[in-house]
Amino acid sequence: MIIGLGNDIVDISRVDEKLQRRILTEEERKNKGGKITKEYVAGRFALKESYFKALLRGLSGNSFQDISFLNRIDGSLYAMHHRYKPSRNGLYNYIHASLSHDSFAFATVVLEKLHGKVFLGIGTNLGNREENIQKTIEKLSEISKVLSVSSIIETEAYGKTDQPSFLNCVVEIESNFAPDELLNELLRIEREMGRVRIEKWGPRIIDLDILFYGNLVIKSDVLTVPHYDFENRIFFVKPMYELAPNFVHPVSLKTVREILDELENKASKSKS
Structure with a gap:
């Protein structure tokens, strides 16, 4: 059962790298490795905004430090919770996230509740x-x-x-x-x-x-x-x-x- 769905789009050219202090977690900085780019900051901003929307809570009561979006060695994306919050629709035990870049960063996050697991x-x-x-x-x-x-x-x-x-x-x-x-x-x-x-x-x-x-x-x-x-x-x-x-x-x-x-x-x- 889908518990929450959120998406967000960010114009990469309008992103200031200084935003990384507010947006990125320590895990995300380590995961990036090299220089933090506008594209990386914009992508994480879009992903976290999508997550907050999926919770049906917005930014109120949430922090950009609550969750990290990280890449595996093969480049695929996964989420790491530092503070779990249920959606207003209830508990979820699965999270799915996708991110695309061009001149914009476009992200989607889906929260799902599967039986058991x-x-x-x-x-x-x-x-x-x-x-x-x-x-x-x-x-x-x-x-x-x-x-x-x-x-x-x-x-x-x-x-x-x-x-x-x-x-x-x-x-x-x-x-x-x-x-x-x-x-x-x-x-x-x-x-x-x-x-x-x-x-x-x-x-x-x-x-x-x-x-x-x-x-x-x-x-x-x-x-x-x-x-x-x-x-x-x-x-x-x-x-x-x-x-x-x-x-x-x-x-x-x-x-x-x-x-x-x-x-x-x-x-x-x-x-x-």
Whole structure:
């Protein structure tokens, strides 16, 4: 379902490069690399104006620093949220953006809500691990609709290896919360399950991670989505492959199937 649509057009010749201080985020400056041009500033201005229009909010209550529009290595465009705001029409979990240049910069942004497409990782290596996972899924079902649950797999501890092995699975939910709100709910569930954060990568009764929130890319002080190390963690990738093998990572544009193949090939080479 389309939640919002916005477009904007900017005359590049009328843009002052000094506007970059107001328009561009630090991520966008780094992404550009070389000299910041009028064309680049005009394009980001048009994209952000389009985004605000898609939110049905205009600039009121929003900031040009709330979102970055970045280019992948192949030049394709994606958005990175630094502060997520729902549209006046509701939550969205997909954002689509396009930009064209000539003497004008023309941008379009579409916000979309697709059913489900929010994937969470669950891990545990203390106590009754199977029971921990079951209780956690029950708690998740109290705050959001659980659409699918992968098989449970057992893997050795990652990062800090001198601890018991983990049971892991992935669930897909229909989120009733914005990403930061969902994070707060997951932290609450962890606390209710008895999790105490003492040591990074240490043993834990339960661990809940937001792996993906649709195709949104989020980088804020409290949240990074997709999970920053998803593509290296077999205990995320393998269960998610079971649920959504063709799901596309919004930054690398690799499917979960491709990511799993790469991990398994790497593991096979390391053994030979």
